[in-house]
Amino acid sequence: xxxxxxxxxxxxxxxxxxxxxxxxxxAVSVPTAxxxxxxxxxxxxxxxxxxxxxxxxGLKVIVKTSPDAAAQANALEDLTTxxxxxxxxxxHDPNVLxxxxxxxxxxxxxxxxxxxxADDHSIYDLYVGGDNPGLGAxxxxxxxxxxxxGGDIVVIRGLPIxxxxxxxxxxxxxLKGTKINVIDSQFGNWSRDDAFKVMQDFLxxxxxxxxxxxxxxxxxxxxFEAIAQAKRTDIKFVVAGAGSKDMVKRVMDGDPMMxxxxxYSPTMVAVAMDVTALGLEDKIPVRGDYILKASLIDxxxxxxxxxxxxxF
Amino acid sequence: xxxxxxxxxxxxxxxxxxxxxxxxxxAVSVPTAxxxxxxxxxxxxxxxxxxxxxxxxGLKVIVKTSPDAAAQANALEDLTTxxxxxxxxxxHDPNVLxxxxxxxxxxxxxxxxxxxxADDHSIYDLYVGGDNPGLGAxxxxxxxxxxxxGGDIVVIRGLPIxxxxxxxxxxxxxLKGTKINVIDSQFGNWSRDDAFKVMQDFLxxxxxxxxxxxxxxxxxxxxFEAIAQAKRTDIKFVVAGAGSKDMVKRVMDGDPMMxxxxxYSPTMVAVAMDVTALGLEDKIPVRGDYILKASLIDxxxxxxxxxxxxxF
Numbered sequence: 124x125x126x127x128x129x130x131x132x133x134x135x136x137x138x139x140x141x142x143x144x145x146x147x148x149x150a151v152s153v154p155t156a157x158x159x160x161x162x163x164x165x166x167x168x169x170x171x172x173x174x175x176x177x178x179x180x181g182l183k184v185i186v187k188t189s190p191d192a193a194a195q196a197n198a199l200e201d202l203t204t205x206x207x208x209x210x211x212x213x214x215h216d217p218n219v220l221x222x223x224x225x226x227x228x229x230x231x232x233x234x235x236x237x238x239x240x241a242d243d244h245s246i247y248d249l250y251v252g253g254d255n256p257g258l259g260a261x262x263x264x265x266x267x268x269x270x271x272x273g274g275d276i277v278v279i280r281g282l283p284i285x286x287x288x289x290x291x292x293x294x295x296x297x298l299k300g301t302k303i304n305v306i307d308s309q310f311g312n313w314s315r316d317d318a319f320k321v322m323q324d325f326l327x328x329x330x331x332x333x334x335x336x337x338x339x340x341x342x343x344x345x346x347f348e349a350i351a352q353a354k355r356t357d358i359k360f361v362v363a364g365a366g367s368k369d370m371v372k373r374v375m376d377g378d379p380m381m382x383x384x385x386x387y388s389p390t391m392v393a394v395a396m397d398v399t400a401l402g403l404e405d406k407i408p409v410r411g412d413y414i415l416k417a418s419l420i421d422x423x424x425x426x427x428x429x430x431x432x433x434x435f
Numbered sequence: 436x437x438x439x440x441x442x443x444x445x446x447x448x449x450x451x452x453x454x455x456x457x458x459x460x461x462a463v464s465v466p467t468a469x470x471x472x473x474x475x476x477x478x479x480x481x482x483x484x485x486x487x488x489x490x491x492x493g494l495k496v497i498v499k500t501s502p503d504a505a506a507q508a509n510a511l512e513d514l515t516t517x518x519x520x521x522x523x524x525x526x527h528d529p530n531v532l533x534x535x536x537x538x539x540x541x542x543x544x545x546x547x548x549x550x551x552x553a554d555d556h557s558i559y560d561l562y563v564g565g566d567n568p569g570l571g572a573x574x575x576x577x578x579x580x581x582x583x584x585g586g587d588i589v590v591i592r593g594l595p596i597x598x599x600x601x602x603x604x605x606x607x608x609x610l611k612g613t614k615i616n617v618i619d620s621q622f623g624n625w626s627r628d629d630a631f632k633v634m635q636d637f638l639x640x641x642x643x644x645x646x647x648x649x650x651x652x653x654x655x656x657x658x659f660e661a662i663a664q665a666k667r668t669d670i671k672f673v674v675a676g677a678g679s680k681d682m683v684k685r686v687m688d689g690d691p692m693m694x695x696x697x698x699y700s701p702t703m704v705a706v707a708m709d710v711t712a713l714g715l716e717d718k719i720p721v722r723g724d725y726i727l728k729a730s731l732i733d734x735x736x737x738x739x740x741x742x743x744x745x746x747f
Contacts, residue, residue, distance in 0.1 A: 167719070178490060254723070366720075394720075394721055397713045397719075398709075398710065401706070401710075401713075405483070405486060405705065405709065407702040407705050408678075408727065408730065409706055410728040411725060412726050413724070414724050414725075415720065415721070415722065416723045427718075427720070428720060
């Protein structure tokens with residue numbers, strides 16, 4: 124009986140709104156949790172799906188994970204056949220997914236692309252992504268402030284793709300005119316294990332390293348392990364990026380080796396889902412490009428970026 | 436009794452959510468409705484305030500209008516004294532309001548700036564605005580398509596400020612390599628009356644005009660009046676911009692003189708309020724830059740952009 128009352132009340136509230144809302148479906152297509160960051164994406168997508176279904180009665184949110192780009196292309200076809208009003212998609216490989224996403228949009232479905240996009244921007248209505256140059260710039264700003272008299276640093280990059288270049292170029296620009304020298308730089312492929320090996324190599328080659336910029340929290344795990352195994356005490360701190368639970372916790376706890384982190388959060392999928400739902404439900408134009416800030420996470424604000432129940 | 440049941444049910448729903456929500460206040464500071472577009476801003480801000488208070492029980496949304504920049508600066512001080520969690524502000528004059536907005540942010544309030552921003556981007560957490568280059572580019576693309584063999588057009592600009600220049604530069608870029616000639620161009624100050632006079636002048640000076648780009652729907656009203664009074668039939672169509680109710684209606688109705696419009700919608704204030712509320716209520720990072728698309732409004736999609744109860 125209590126349940127019935129609640130439902131009736133909800134219907135009453137809705138009827139009181141300017142217009143009665145029609146049942147709508149949003150499909151969310153994301154990669155299977157293949158590493159830490161995508162693990163966070165899946166978690167936040169599931170959480171937000173629940174929150175949105177509660178917020179907008181009549182709204183159905185389907186979250187579908189796919190292990191690779193080909194499987195994701197098939198998933199998009201299946202979802203569209205089911206009949207959806209909007210698609211939120213974080214593509215495995217934006218080059219492979221460009222055509223499948225275009226097909227969804229051509230059917231009149233509202234398309235939101237998250238994080239990864241190839242050259243063709245006509246395939247989306249809304250884009251939500253992180254600030255890649257900002258991620259490099261914030262890291263450089265911190266280095267500059269933390270080492271006013273300069274120092275020798277090592278850099279572990281991601282993969283040789285545009286996102287990595289945008290980050291590294293902004294980082295290097297930010298260090299111009301300082302006495303901070305990048306004494307070595309290698310690709311760590313955004314992988315914990317690869318970053319561990321690269322850092323072991325750096326530690327063998329360079330007797331003195333003041334700090335490291337490792338671009339990603341997953342790689343930072345490998346870097347800290349390499350430093351610990353080598354028992355090196357010359358490295359004063361590491362700056363990473365993403366805003367993973369473990370790294371934000373270190374910042375929050377005042378770990379001197381992890382004084383700051385730079386945000387590139389998997390919560391971006393939740394923002395994308397939220398804004399997509401707003402467009403459907405409030406019927407206001409939300410098409411556009413939404414670039415989320417690469418905020419500097421420090422001891423003072425870390426609690427705002429700590430998601431204790433997230434796997435990442 | 437019915438009311439009490441509804442309230443209890445809402446409380447029940449909330450308690451079922453992951454975390455109990457605390458009472459929060461969002462202040463929205465916008466210019467008094469001094470012309471059509473700001474009239475739309477005030478209308479959509481009021482509508483969205485109601486929608487958000489219904490959507491998020493415990494959330495209070497205060498909308499405050501101010502007749503000029505000095506009054507708006509005072510309003511920001513008053514609102515902050517009352518104790519607010521977030522400020523959404525569409526500044527009269529971004530240069531005058533930069534310092535007052537900075538003071539609000541320095542108190543730890545989340546600040547969302549809408550539409551107008553001066554050089555200092557550190558004063559906001561979130562920026563929501565329209566795509567000014569896009570507004571010019573979409574207009575040029577349409578002209579190009581509608582006049583494949585070229586033609587003589589006139590342009591009525593806004594005010595000599597950066598927004599106008601971004602629009603005009605993109606428009607001119609878009610016409611490069613075509614046989615479309617801009618035979619005259621004057622400032623109409625985004626004013627209906629000024630645009631009327633400018634168009635009268637154009638009509639006197641030029642015996643043949645194929646089309647006009649007038650950058651703003653308010654100015655288009657003056658332009659149509661001047662054409663009607665002069666009984667000129669050579670002008671085939673006018674392309675404007677904003678997405679006002681009257682102009683979208685003309686597009687929807689298939690008026691040959693107004694085949695398309697370009698979106699720069701006052702609903703952007705509602706989007707800004709929505710996303711600000713999301714950040715407060717869902718506790719996910721929403722800081723960033725959100726540029727809303729200058730969508731081309733044509734007969735097929737005009738209904739999506741028509742707000743029949745809005746004054747604009």
